[in-house]
Amino acid sequence: xxxxxxxxxxxxxxxxxxxxxxxDGTAGERHDFALGVSKLAQGEAARRFREEVRPALNAxxxxxxxxxxxxxxxxxxxxxxLDAPAGLADLAASLFRIEGETxxxxxxxxxxxxxxxxxxxxxxxxxxxxxxxxxxDPARAKGEHVVCHPGTHAxxxxxxxxxxxxxxxxxxxxxxxxxxxNSVLGGLEGPDDxxxxxxxxxxxxxxxxxxxxxxxxxxxxVGGGGMAPDQVKPYLSGLLIGAEVAATxxxxxxxxxxxxxxxxxxxxxxxxxxxxxxxxxxxxVSDGDQxxxxxxxxxxxxxxxx
Amino acid sequence: xxxxxxxxxxxxxxxxxxxxxxxDGTAGERHDFALGVSKLAQGEAARRFREEVRPALNAxxxxxxxxxxxxxxxxxxxxxxLDAPAGLADLAASLFRIEGETxxxxxxxxxxxxxxxxxxxxxxxxxxxxxxxxxxDPARAKGEHVVCHPGTHAxxxxxxxxxxxxxxxxxxxxxxxxxxxNSVLGGLEGPDDxxxxxxxxxxxxxxxxxxxxxxxxxxxxVGGGGMAPDQVKPYLSGLLIGAEVAATxxxxxxxxxxxxxxxxxxxxxxxxxxxxxxxxxxxxVSDGDQxxxxxxxxxxxxxxxx
Numbered sequence: 001x002x003x004x005x006x007x008x009x010x011x012x013x014x015x016x017x018x019x020x021x022x023x024d025g026t027a028g029e030r031h032d033f034a035l036g037v038s039k040l041a042q043g044e045a046a047r048r049f050r051e052e053v054r055p056a057l058n059a060x061x062x063x064x065x066x067x068x069x070x071x072x073x074x075x076x077x078x079x080x081x082l083d084a085p086a087g088l089a090d091l092a093a094s095l096f097r098i099e100g101e102t103x104x105x106x107x108x109x110x111x112x113x114x115x116x117x118x119x120x121x122x123x124x125x126x127x128x129x130x131x132x133x134x135x136x137d138p139a140r141a142k143g144e145h146v147v148c149h150p151g152t153h154a155x156x157x158x159x160x161x162x163x164x165x166x167x168x169x170x171x172x173x174x175x176x177x178x179x180x181x182n183s184v185l186g187g188l189e190g191p192d193d194x195x196x197x198x199x200x201x202x203x204x205x206x207x208x209x210x211x212x213x214x215x216x217x218x219x220x221x222v223g224g225g226g227m228a229p230d231q232v233k234p235y236l237s238g239l240l241i242g243a244e245v246a247a248t249x250x251x252x253x254x255x256x257x258x259x260x261x262x263x264x265x266x267x268x269x270x271x272x273x274x275x276x277x278x279x280x281x282x283x284x285v286s287d288g289d290q291x292x293x294x295x296x297x298x299x300x301x302x303x304x305x306x
Numbered sequence: 307x308x309x310x311x312x313x314x315x316x317x318x319x320x321x322x323x324x325x326x327x328x329x330d331g332t333a334g335e336r337h338d339f340a341l342g343v344s345k346l347a348q349g350e351a352a353r354r355f356r357e358e359v360r361p362a363l364n365a366x367x368x369x370x371x372x373x374x375x376x377x378x379x380x381x382x383x384x385x386x387x388l389d390a391p392a393g394l395a396d397l398a399a400s401l402f403r404i405e406g407e408t409x410x411x412x413x414x415x416x417x418x419x420x421x422x423x424x425x426x427x428x429x430x431x432x433x434x435x436x437x438x439x440x441x442x443d444p445a446r447a448k449g450e451h452v453v454c455h456p457g458t459h460a461x462x463x464x465x466x467x468x469x470x471x472x473x474x475x476x477x478x479x480x481x482x483x484x485x486x487x488n489s490v491l492g493g494l495e496g497p498d499d500x501x502x503x504x505x506x507x508x509x510x511x512x513x514x515x516x517x518x519x520x521x522x523x524x525x526x527x528v529g530g531g532g533m534a535p536d537q538v539k540p541y542l543s544g545l546l547i548g549a550e551v552a553a554t555x556x557x558x559x560x561x562x563x564x565x566x567x568x569x570x571x572x573x574x575x576x577x578x579x580x581x582x583x584x585x586x587x588x589x590x591v592s593d594g595d596q597x598x599x600x601x602x603x604x605x606x607x608x609x610x611x612x
Contacts, residue, residue: 072528081529081530112529112530115522115525117509117511117519117522118509118522119509119522119525119526119529119531120525120526120529120530120531121521121522121525121529122525122528122529153521154517156518168515168518168521169518169521169525170515170517170518170521171489171490171517171518171520171521172517174489174490175485175489175517175520178484178485178488178489179484181488182484182487182488183477183480183481183484184459184477184480203423203424203425205423206514207514207515208512208513208514208549208552208553208556208557209474209476209513209549209550209553209554209556209557210516210517210549211460211476211477211478211481211516211546211549211550212462212474212475212476212477212550212553212554212557213423213557214477214481215427215459215474215475215476215477216421216423216424216425216427219421219425219426219427219428219475220425220426222378222428223387223418223425223426223427223428224387224418224426225425225426240517243515243516243517244515244517244518246514247514247515247518248515248518250514250515251514251515251518251519
């Protein structure tokens, strides 16, 4: 019977997700804690980890590998970004050990890349999923792939020969949230409505003039455009995702023939897959948890257990 | 000495602006009331007008012409939209008289247009400014002009032969507000910073992939991009206005050689003029109040005083 080997944590802005990983590489069920770094007081991460996470998992004696916003100024320790291009070996060589912590705790650095349109872009956490996704299939380590990781801040990643070459962040999820909660596009909740979602994807056009296209979600209700108030939500979702899908690959400088992959939360990935299909694009869909575990497993192998 | 002839009101979502207009067409100073329709209880507009606005202006005996959101379901009476193309004569013929109100009160209808990208667009209030702007100069009544009226919901209007042909609304101002107040792009207030504003205009590129370009406002701060936290606000303003200016004229289907005019609040117009210039575009700038008065004057002449 396999015995526990280490603790794997994806510790993000809103949630902490943890697994006990056995010495044969398999993991038990995922444990979620409402300990996202945005909810923690300054300097509180270490104590909450020792007093709440370790006991809940019977993991007081295991070393731990952490990734995500826990490595930011809001988290446990500010770990400098590593510059892309970077692969798993680069991240493993840059694991940040918490000094004096026993059992050992190491935090993976985030990544920084230069955007084709200038300036930096950054991520903390998604890089582990992308690199884990590559590790799960040797075919993904060859040539170029475009990975879309949807979320509050969606990440579009160009993978080249098994490493993260560069990436671009789209604030689509956050835009959706703030517009629903705080703008004239808020209002009635409705059921899922694929027709309204598809209409939104179509209304995104080439992805330009987003602020102008957004207003159609209002005008179609008040101007006799035949949209019911409870269709605004799925229409807005389709419009924002459609605009992202239409324009972000070009902004990333992705080769047109690179295979597209969706990686992350299954519900969100299904929404994006629908928008891709509506635009005549095909994408594979992969589970984010499985990829995160593969990435943290590889990091522990290469970076801590040596 | 001229004597008072009528009361002119631009009664919008957040403010009510009123002038007493004399029989020689001149107006006294503008009076502002914090009685925007979004702040009124249902059915309250009539009473507040009689009990607060009329007495404050010594205008208990004058007829009144109103435009703006006061003609919506939030206002005094819901006045149906008039369909574009439409000119001042069309609006004057469709003035909505409040039944039984003495002295007479009439509300101008809003306009509805078909967008080149499909579906309706609507406005209530800006059409009076645009048509007043045309009335102020005979040259504006000939050929095609593009009028940009910046604001919470910016209006881009194609004027053809003295009438409003069609228009497109850009939610730029509202996007700026909700992102500043409710997103990761909020934070420190800073002084005006033309350099940061210009950098934002440049970062807007061709106006596509806005959700992705927005994240540069964050990444340039946390990823070593050389932006100070208090530069995010002017940069974000430049980025949003830049994206609007880059892509909305094409969405409107405006002829490339049509003269561009900015019309409205002088501070906002100056921001837009800076973004236009940065992109190599020239625009005239006109005062929104003067245009609103010209429009309301013409409406009273053609629609009420007959």
